[in-house]
Amino acid sequence: MATLGGSVLTLNDWAKKLDPDGKTAKTVEILSQTNEILDDMLFKEGNLPTGEQTTIRTGLPDVYYRLMNQGVPKSKSTAAQITENAAELTARSEVDVKLANLNGNVNSFRLDEAMAFLEAMNQRQATTLFYGSAANPEEFVGFANRYGDLGATNAQNIIDAGGTGSDNASIYLVGWGQRTVHGVFPKGSKAGISHEDLGVGDAFDANNNRFRAYMDDWKWDNGLVVKDWRYVVRICNIDVSAIIADPDGTTTNLIELMLRAIHRIPELKSVKPVFYANRTISEMLDIQAMNKANLQLKVGNEEGNMKNRLRNIPISTVDALLETEARVV
16 A cells, blocks of 8 residues: 655644644644544645635546547547535634632643533544535535445445344545545645634623633644545444354454455555444454454554554544434445
8 A cells, every 4th residue: 555645645644744832732642532534534735725626537538449541539538527515614712811810820621621622522533534414514525425435326326234223323434635535625724623722802701701811722624635536445334242242243244344444445555445343343344353264354453553454454433423314224
């Protein structure tokens, strides 16, 4: 699998590049603790102030065998332009000055409060990556709504695991890359969270009365670009209760489904492929990894963490992935 460089970087890469003092890098480290997709996801600066405009091939030109003394018709390829907009995720923190001073260490107290805001932004970002909807124009569209119709053009990359109830889950395989799938931040802006210390100002209580407070403003401009839909595969309709009752995979063979997903990706050499599953599915895969018959699923050490791999593709845990998905039809 290729090492991806150039302008497509992870949030940690961007943090190191943009903030030599290390402050943003520390923030990104906090963000990646709960939802591992935020550590894997590649980001690039968009070519628009609002996101990224990309051109995709929609048709190949006609080609012909020719006889001597005969001409051939002219032909051409067809293409379409698609704009993927970034969304602004934002939050404001206000901490009563006297309350912060009582702590004895104002900076430590404000950091503790800020971490709660950062974790909330982390969870919202991860949730939007999968469940963002065009019905909410302030968001960007996530994977589930892009791969949520078994009759759509991209249905060949939606694998039905057979669950029929309302306790379904999904596994995603994403091939991250500059020409396939990546995150985007607006042209001229920074990757990751930006923080502005607004100092001390007037805040307002529930009765609209003023009090003095330390104020912070947090912003995260980001979006999702799927340039080539063939590089995302969704295994949907995984019956969670059935998997828990049968962790060995007799009823629902997760490994077989994931192997099928790998073969839906055109090629893996030029991308960074990663599987994503929620904590329950990851637990079941961990149990299946103990079965010596599952030769394709192996446990390895990755940066100090034990992580399952299938055909050398890491399986990352994402708490934002639900266990209550409706059946995809």
